Amino acid sequence: MDWRKWIIERLPEKLRVTGMIAVCMVLTLPIRMLYEEFVTWQKKMRTKVAGTPQVCMLQKIIRDELGLDVRIEEGNGKPIDFIIKTTFVDVDKERRLFALLDRYKLAGKSYGYENAGIMITAQWTGFVCELANMESEWTGFVCELKGKRDNSVEADVLGYGFDLKVTAQYPVSEPLPIHFKVGSETTERTVHYTSTKENQAVIFPVDATGGNAIVESSVRLGITEDDEYVYEFRLI
Template identity: 35%
Template sequence: MNWSKYILLLLPPRLRFIRLHAFLTVLLSLVVSLYDQFRSWQARKKMQLSATPQAIWLPKIVWEEMGAKIGIEYSDGIPDFWVIVYDDNADIPRLRTLIERYKLAGKSYRIKLQDETITQEWIDFVCTSFEYRSFFNAFVCVDSGLINNYIAITAGIVGLRGIMALLTYPAESEINISLTYQYSSGLLNTVNLLVAEQERSSTYELSPTEPDIASIVQAEILYPEGGVDNKYKYIIDIS
């Protein structure tokens, strides 16, 4: 949530001064902190509820809960899988509690540190099946394939009394940009600037009675959500 913009929108236009905005931001800092803690708790609970008993989920759960890196190695016998601990300072009792909570009922496991070596010997011939699997010991970043499409936001262009948004490439989808700018008197105002699909630019012109813009304070992409679509990642550049 954008608290700065939320406070600004609740203020009457004639009271949108930077000092008053900063004062209200300080007053609400405790509320913002509590809200952030709630969102963190909410995200953690959603992750716990979405987790399945599959062992492949365990590295993510352990990382989210206690910040320790582990790996999973499956076995054809007993135990059903090994939990490899890559953090020498990991809290093993807490790790064991997490695994017991989330593993599939009836599945057995053993915990070993990264540097430990486990050997097994058979006293007779055994039948084995060959199955090749690949596992990652940490989270892997995958290239999304999106192209960076920069949006230059400029005020005071020659021949234009207002604001212009200029894209590097034509927009793949309609873009809605929330702009907050400041007059020389210190008052702030917020408007929405739309860039149509397959267009590279858009302008917002001031009314004849509106004072000149001193500076652009903030710019945020409201749509597409997250500033991305199927082709581009849109990045705002205020100049």
């Protein structure tokens, strides 16, 4: 709107002088500013009301609202219906862009987003493992992996140290080594315990030539676990 012309047309001919026109322009400044704001708001509202999900309209709305040039490409619909491509680094504008897209896109449509202005860098300070796809096929029965049971093993020195009694809570099919020393011997002796039922005791006679007996503190279990059990050993 030409405000100068509008003011001159409303002044009497005798008052249409430069000084009076300047005074009127100053006095109408607040009204002119309000009018310009109203025109801007009106234009924006008309754009919103007339907005459609067409590609050209979406691009125009984004350009007018955010000052961004975007390119919209068609997706394959599984699951993206269209792709927004642009280049900028303003995070606030990115949020506003998503809000505009959600407002004007067709209901039920989905979109992807590609921003060439954002770069992500990463630095590895250790080993990097390669990610690979692996396929497996079972052609027979698959056995369930079960945890090992605890099996309590007890040893008792009998007959003044000339016999060694060993008992296990559960049957032991694989030979279980029991080590011990006799008298002042420096080399350990070993017996192997097996059983077929629970709490089955086996007594091992010890050759104690010269009257040397088993050193109780030296009796120990040779292993802590096998394929079936985790062993807990106790000397009684």
